[in-house]
Amino acid sequence: MRWYGRAVLVLSAVFVAIGVALLVVTAAHGGGVVGFMLGGLFVALGVARFQLERKRGG
Template identity: 80%
Template sequence: MSWYGKAVYAFGAAFIAIGVALLVVTAAHGGGVVGFVLGALFVALGVARIQLERKRGR
C-alpha cells in the first residue's frame, strides 16, 4: 500500500473519531440538532472515504 492509501485510511479514521466525539459531547450536554447532524456527517464522510479507497485499490 502506498503512502497515499495509508493517509486516506488515517484521515478517514480521524474523521470517524471526530464525528463520534461530536456525537458523544452533544449527547452529554443535552443534545442539539446541529451537533448531531455534524457528528453524523463526519462519521459518514470517514466511512465513505474508506470505502472509496477500498474500491479504488482493487
C-alpha cells in the same frame, strides 16, 4: 502512491473519531440538532472515504 492510500485511511479514521466525539459530547450536553448533524456527517464522510479507498485498491 502507497503512502497516499495509508494517509487516506488514517484521515478516514480521524474523521470517524471526530464524528463520534461530536455525537458523544452533544449527547452529554443535552443534545442539539447541529451537533448531531455534524457528528453524523463526519462519521458518514469517514466511512464513505474509507469505502472509496478500498474500492480503488488502496
